[in-house]
Amino acid sequence: MNDRAGTLLSVRGLTVRFRLPGGRRVAAVSDVGFDLAAGECLALVGESGCGKSVLASALLGLLPGNAEASGTALLDGLDLLAADERTLARRVRGRRVGLVPQSPAAHLTPVRTVRAQLEETVRELTPVPRGERRAAAEAAAARAAFPPGHLDRHPHELSGGLAQRAATALALVGDAPLLLADEPTTGLDRALVDRTADELRRHTDDGRGLLLITHDLAAAERIADRVAVMYAGRIVEVAPAARFFGAPGPRHPYARGLLDALPTRAFAPIPGLPPELSALPDGCAFAPRCARVTDACRTVPEPRDGVACHHPEESRA
Ligand SMILES: Nc1ncnc2c1ncn2[C@@H]1O[C@H](COP(=O)(O)OP(=O)(O)OP(=O)(O)O)[C@@H](O)[C@H]1O
């Protein structure tokens, strides 16, 4: 599942800064790099405000006007960060990158039925001739396990779970090789979280790459092949999910703290708060909260073996 030869998305040096009035700058994403293969799910986890959604917006060319992005993000040879809006609109969004949104209810158009929205998206994104759009829309619904009997309903007539499936069906219409899911399970109960996660996994097993953005570590553990942990705009650890959630466990002190904070584990929160991204300290951003801090932490650690820390926990494999 980690077939490097099948790399679908390759991100290097991705950095996003927001300019604020008064000359302040928000370092939302800093020097992020990762690869994602076809058929692979990479979970991007980290506390609220660490830059996950900004990273996703950068990949989709949907950053607001006060943002500056640099770096590269190659998807099938096309640099998403260098592409112009026309290319992104015509060739990328929906066609090469399917977006499973954070809040499906907000993403769906309230005044139109699910069927109408699916058919419209089929018309926009695929060459399917008019007479076959109805069948194509029904096929997309089926792929997302959306029940055909509910196709003629409006979004407000759907449960949270069905709204999520409708949004996923829309994301699947263009048969994009990369799926980007930003908090797809927010607001769902545990059973629905599991089901939604399993469905996303199924679309990954069909050969798509899935970037799953979530702060739900249980969902990440359930379906991810690898986990990337973000802190204050940087990826501080990337590890195979089995090693991260099992043995030897996370190696970055922040990543270990995230897992230890889970109610199902030690239930011990990390002391302190993440830094303001408009006033990042020099050096390692986690140092002020880290029990293992040393003088070396005054510089930003370079990632080594998937961990950006001057004193990672030893691999106990
Ligand atoms: N348009 C903007 N202008 C200035 N700062 C912004 C803007 N959009 C986002 N930010 C800042 O960028 C940082 C990263 O935000 P982001 O939404 O990516 O966090 P996140 O990790 O997705 O959090 P959550 O889990 O809550 O969704 C935050 O500090 C946020 O305030």
Ligand code: NI
């Ligand atoms: Ni977010």
